[in-house]
Amino acid sequence: MIQSVDERLRREAKLYRFRFTCECCAWFDGENCSHTYPNEDHKKIDLDQVDHVVFCKEFELA
Secondary structure: OEEEOOHHHHHHHHHOOOOOOHHHEOOEEOOEEOOOOOOOOOOOOOOOOOOEEEOOOOOOEO
């Protein structure tokens, strides 16, 4: 799912400590997804630097 990033999302992500990147996912193994899902769009995202994010359908909070 592709989501636009606006000031509200940035503010609420900080307030609620929103975690959605590969590095926070239970399926992330070093540099890769253990399900072999492509992860370049999901790694090391800084919401202050992007205008959209791609949420992974495999994400599971670790």
